[in-house]
Amino acid sequence: MMKLLDISKKYGEITHKYPFEPYKVSDNFRGKPAYIFDLCIGCAACGIACPSNAITVQFNDDKSKLVWEFDCGRCIFCGRCDEVCPTGAIKLSEEFELAVKFDKSALIQRGELDTQYCTTCNKPFSAKRLVKYSFECLSKANVSEKRLEEAKNYLCMCPTCKKTATVATFTSGKEMVIE
Amino acid sequence: MKCDKFIEALGTRVKILEVTRQCEDQVTALVELNDLPEAVRFLYYDMGGYLTTMIPNDERSINKHYALYYAISMEGGKMFEGDEIAQDEKCFVTVKVLISPDSLTYPSVTPLVPACVWYEREAYDMFGLIAEGLPDKRRLVLSDDWPDNLFPLRKDAMDYRYRPDMKDHYMEPEYDFLKPEGSGIIDVPLGPLHITADEPGHFRLFCDGDTIIDADYRLFYQHRGMEKLAENRMNYDQMGYLAERVCGICGYAHAIACIEAAEKAINLEIPARAQAIRVICSEIERLHSHLLNIGLACEVTGNYNAFMHIFRIREYSMKLAELVTGGRKTYGNVVMGGLRRDITGVEIKESLRILQIIETQVDEVWDAVMDDKRQMSRWKGVGILDKQVARDFSPVGPNIRGSGIKRDTRYDHPYDFFKQIQFDVAVVEGGDVFAREMVRYMELKSSVSIIRQCFELMPQTAIIVDPTFHVKPENYALAYVEAPRGDNVHWIMQGSAQKVFRWRCRAATYNNWPSLRFQFRGNNLADAALIVCSLDPCYSCTERVTVVDIKSKKSKILTNADLKNFARTQKDSPLKDLR
Numbered sequence: 203m204m205k206l207l208d209i210s211k212k213y214g215e216i217t218h219k220y221p222f223e224p225y226k227v228s229d230n231f232r233g234k235p236a237y238i239f240d241l242c243i244g245c246a247a248c249g250i251a252c253p254s255n256a257i258t259v260q261f262n263d264d265k266s267k268l269v270w271e272f273d274c275g276r277c278i279f280c281g282r283c284d285e286v287c288p289t290g291a292i293k294l295s296e297e298f299e300l301a302v303k304f305d306k307s308a309l310i311q312r313g314e315l316d317t318q319y320c321t322t323c324n325k326p327f328s329a330k331r332l333v334k335y336s337f338e339c340l341s342k343a344n345v346s347e348k349r350l351e352e353a354k355n356y357l358c359m360c361p362t363c364k365k366t367a368t369v370a371t372f373t374s375g376k377e378m379v380i381e
Numbered sequence: 382m383k384c385d386k387f388i389e390a391l392g393t394r395v396k397i398l399e400v401t402r403q404c405e406d407q408v409t410a411l412v413e414l415n416d417l418p419e420a421v422r423f424l425y426y427d428m429g430g431y432l433t434t435m436i437p438n439d440e441r442s443i444n445k446h447y448a449l450y451y452a453i454s455m456e457g458g459k460m461f462e463g464d465e466i467a468q469d470e471k472c473f474v475t476v477k478v479l480i481s482p483d484s485l486t487y488p489s490v491t492p493l494v495p496a497c498v499w500y501e502r503e504a505y506d507m508f509g510l511i512a513e514g515l516p517d518k519r520r521l522v523l524s525d526d527w528p529d530n531l532f533p534l535r536k537d538a539m540d541y542r543y544r545p546d547m548k549d550h551y552m553e554p555e556y557d558f559l560k561p562e563g564s565g566i567i568d569v570p571l572g573p574l575h576i577t578a579d580e581p582g583h584f585r586l587f588c589d590g591d592t593i594i595d596a597d598y599r600l601f602y603q604h605r606g607m608e609k610l611a612e613n614r615m616n617y618d619q620m621g622y623l624a625e626r627v628c629g630i631c632g633y634a635h636a637i638a639c640i641e642a643a644e645k646a647i648n649l650e651i652p653a654r655a656q657a658i659r660v661i662c663s664e665i666e667r668l669h670s671h672l673l674n675i676g677l678a679c680e681v682t683g684n685y686n687a688f689m690h691i692f693r694i695r696e697y698s699m700k701l702a703e704l705v706t707g708g709r710k711t712y713g714n715v716v717m718g719g720l721r722r723d724i725t726g727v728e729i730k731e732s733l734r735i736l737q738i739i740e741t742q743v744d745e746v747w748d749a750v751m752d753d754k755r756q757m758s759r760w761k762g763v764g765i766l767d768k769q770v771a772r773d774f775s776p777v778g779p780n781i782r783g784s785g786i787k788r789d790t791r792y793d794h795p796y797d798f799f800k801q802i803q804f805d806v807a808v809v810e811g812g813d814v815f816a817r818e819m820v821r822y823m824e825l826k827s828s829v830s831i832i833r834q835c836f837e838l839m840p841q842t843a844i845i846v847d848p849t850f851h852v853k854p855e856n857y858a859l860a861y862v863e864a865p866r867g868d869n870v871h872w873i874m875q876g877s878a879q880k881v882f883r884w885r886c887r888a889a890t891y892n893n894w895p896s897l898r899f900q901f902r903g904n905n906l907a908d909a910a911l912i913v914c915s916l917d918p919c920y921s922c923t924e925r926v927t928v929v930d931i932k933s934k935k936s937k938i939l940t941n942a943d944l945k946n947f948a949r950t951q952k953d954s955p956l957k958d959l960r
Contacts (some may be wrong), residue, residue: 205749206686216693228700230728232707253619278622280713285721294707 227296232279234297237272237311241291244268244315244329248283248292257283265326267314274300274309289335320360322367327360384408384472387428387455391474395420403858404645406472406794409450411479414487420476421451422493429457429466431788432775432892433473433861434870435500436885437508439536443855446479447510449487451497452859452872456793459786460772471793473859480510489515496775499895507534519557522601526553533609541606541613558585558597565589571909584913588906596901596909600894608884616879617643617852621715624871627886630670633662633711634864635871635886640715641796642860642873643881647853651846655719656797657839662711663862664828664835668698668739670865671821671828674917678818679750681911682759690746694739701735704728719845729836740829747822760815764900764912767812774896777889778867779824780916782808783816790863802834814908814915852879864889866917890916 218225227233246259249270256276262269283292302308315329340353356364383406391397395416401409412420424430430453438448452475457465480487489512490497501512502521509532512518523533526547532538539545560568571584581602587595607627611620617640624639625632637659644651676691699709705724706714714722724732750756766776771784781788789806791799807823809816857874867889876882893916900912 205752206690206746209690209745209749210686213693228704228707230707231703232713253622278713279708280622281707281721 227298231294231296231298232281233295234274234279234300235272235277235281235283235292236295236297237270237313238291238293239313241289242270242313242315243289243291243331243335244270245288245332245335247286247288251282251286253280253282254278261317261326262314266317268317268326268329270313270315272311274311275306318358320363321355321358322363323360325360325363333357383470384455384474386470387424387472387474390428391420391423394423403856404648407475407645407859408472409475409477411477414478414480417449417451417476417478418488418490418493421453421490421497424453424455424474424476425494425496426458428455429459429464430455430474432494432496432500433859433868434872434885434887435497435504436872436883437504437510437534438874438883438885439508439534440479441482442536444479446481447485447508449478449480449504449510450872451476451490452870454793454861456788458772459788460768465787473794475859485509486511486513488513491515491517495773496892496895499891506532508532509535517559521599522604525556526550533606541609556599559595560597561587561595563589563594566594569906584909586901586906586909591906593901593904593906593909596898598894598897608886611884612876612881615881617717617881620881620884621717622713624886625712625715627888628864629710630673631666631864631866631869631889633666633715634862634869635888636712636715637663637797638860638862638869638871639873639884639886640717640860641862642858642871643717643852643875645858645860646856646873646875647851649718649846651719652842652844653798653840654723654842655844657835658705658720658724658844659715660798660802661724661832661835662702662706662714663864664832665698665702665705666711667828667865668825669695669702670917671825672698672743674865674914675818675821677914678760678814678911679756681914682756684750684753684756687746687750687753687756690749694742694746697735697739697742701732701739704731704735716845718847719843721845723844724839733833733836736829736832740826743822743825757815759908759911760818761813763814763904763908764915765812766896766900770896770899771812774892776867776893776896778863778865778893778917779807779817779820780867780893780896782806782820784812785810790861790868794861796860796862798835798838801838802831804831804834814911817915854882857883866890867892 244259249257249259254276256273256278258271260269261267279294281294284294287293300309315331317326318328318330318333319326336357337354341350345353356367359367382402384402388397388400388408388410391410395412397410397412399411401411403409410420425432433452433454435452436450438450440446440448452473454471455466455474456471459465478487487510489501491501491512492514498515498517499521501515502517502519504510504512505518506520506522509530520527524547528545528548531545560566567588569586569588571586582598582600583602584596584598586593587597607623611623615623620643621636621640625636627635672691672695676688676695679685679691680688702711703709705711705728706722714720766780766784768784768786771781771786777788785808787806787808790796791804792806804827805823807820807827809819809823852875854875854877857872859870859872861868861870869889870887872883872885872887873881874883897913897916900916901909904912
């Protein structure tokens with residue numbers, strides 16, 4: 203019994219003053235995923251990778267916005283979203299104080315992106331930013347001007363119209379030569 | 382090759398219809414239904430096996446039958462010195478039988494091998510397979526008000542989201558507890574609600590005065606249907622994360638067991654560095670789990686001072702986990718083919734420093750606890766697990782090693798990096814609470830050494846292989862990981878479209894429960910919480926206890942504080958005004 207008291211004396215006070223002082227976590231801590239709206243392109247890679255369905259990417263009711271939504275209550279902090287994000291819009295932070303008081307909606311984070319409508323059938327199919335991002339990637343990829351112009355056309359079409367348009371241009375012989 | 386010897390020997394006893402090999406150390410022998418009990422008994426007692434797990438499976442879509450797989454770990458009886466199979470011959474032999482969907486019955490193995498009892502009870506609950514001759518036919522997993530003819534794991538039974546209408550409460554059958562006969566026996570229910578709620582369980586302690594004569598218990602209050610969930614909607618990427626959540630303490634062991642079962646079924650070898658890191662993380666888990674249990678074993682007996690010190694040290698092991706994996710629990714790291722996160726040199730250096738702190742401080746506190754005569758008198762001679770009972774019921778982990786049986790999956794069936802690591806299996810004779818805590822202390826020391834060896838021997842390779850594997854439907858394999866409480870065994874049969882056909886997850890404690898009854902007998906009521914705690918299933922912190930005296934029909938509700946107080950001080954028995 204006395205030995206235990208000696209040990210207490212030896213190590214002194216070991217508790218932290220948390221929450222009055224910040225608690226330092228280690229460098230590569232996996233905390234709450236931090237979302238940077240300005241970088242998000244709405245590609246939904248994180249939504250597909252997320253094993254616990256904490257992240258969803260879908261249109262809102264009137265399809266005017268593509269909504270990225272993250273439910274912290276479902277998150278298991280595995281960091282798959284961080285791994286797959288092409289633009290670095292989502293990164294695990296050091297934040298671990300996630301409790302909310304009574305209001306579960308405080309756990310939810312949203313980002314609304316403008317919808318891209320199909321130039322042919324006017325159907326909403328993607329986010330404007332994703333189209334822009336794809337175009338930027340293509341323009342950096344050493345593609346000729348003409349080809350780029352054609353790609354820009356196709357980028358703004360929904361998958362169904364794209365298919366029809368390609369078949370139409372092919373069969374009518376208007377398809378541009380692949381240089 | 383491995384296993385052939387056992388199959389040959391089995392062939393002299395019963396007729397083997399078919400032999401299939403899953404991987405190097407796993408073989409399945411299909412026998413006739415009537416030969417099942419003899420085949421299992423022969424492998425278990427005559428050849429020196431322990432029951433690892435039993436898997437009922439609905440294979441009607443494959444071969445129009447239900448199947449049962451009794452997986453037996455061939456390692457020797459280990460009852461005396463030298464009663465052990467040579468290291469390079471240890472393997473798993475699975476006895477398989479097919480049951481026709483018309484009869485749904487099979488001869489029970491339990492009368493010959495008592496270890497099967499829980500498995501066969503569960504086979505009825507989940508698949509409706511009836512074991513003829515099973516002495517204990519009560520429900521195990523499902524609740525009393527579950528509809529009679531709904532067997533959830535049958536493929537055509539129900540959608541995983543379906544919630545059936547429960548029976549009305551007056552229709553609900555009474556659950557029969559196994560009661561000893563005699564006058565003056567007091568029936569003490571303990572649970573099922575626990576404040577800590579990590580594993581609710583309901584215990585019936587039958588007492589004469591303060592002495593426990595017998596005990597019965599029922600668990601599975603928190604059965605979450607994970608197996609059904611995984612079969613229906615998870616792919617292999619998600620399954621590892623689900624398996625982690627089987628347990629709050631040994632989750633990492635579940636994750637690697639689950640993923641390794643899938644990897645073994647397709648013979649996928651993962652890089653050595655990933656193997657080493659898997660071992661490191663599972664040993665970190667052992668550090669914090671054993672520290673937790675030793676701490677609680679002190680706390681249950683009222684030794685708060687030691688409890689606080691042990692938890693102070695435990696904080697270092699949590700820090701270590703945070704450093705190595707990025708979270709205080711080692712979760713979210715395992716994927717098929719390897720791991721997602723590597724360890725840097727800086728992290729290794731810091732880890733070694735923390736390990737040194739843990740090692741020295743554990744010794745200091747343990748010395749102090751050992752010196753405390755009152756603490757020792759509460760641990761010694763309490764909750765004895767007899768060696769023969771242990772042999773019959775195949776318990777695992779510190780529970781069996783505390784009874785002098787050298788059973789450790791890391792040693793018997795070295796997996797991953799353990800082939801290259803040297804460590805001593807902690808075995809203590811005695812079988813009481815003290816022996817089990819001593820095993821845990823010795824394992825703390827060996828875990829520290831294992832982690833150090835891993836850091837030293839870890840090669841500089843990739844941590845994940847290119848996932849170009851193809852899952853083959855109907856392949857199955859067993860994977861086993863020594864978690865802090867014993868071996869976690871996962872069995873996976875693969876299905877089509879990157880999904881599992883059947884996932885059987887057997888947590889360590891599942892094998893430890895059936896023998897608990899024998900550990901209770903003859904002990905003081907005040908030690909009940911301690912005995913349950915020494916198994917490390919959960920800490921039996923009951924919310925309240927009702928006591929009924931059968932003779933005088935008097936009853937009394939004990940509060941958690943009453944019982945805890947009695948457990949700590951052993952004075953002022955809460956039952957005294959009932960006598």
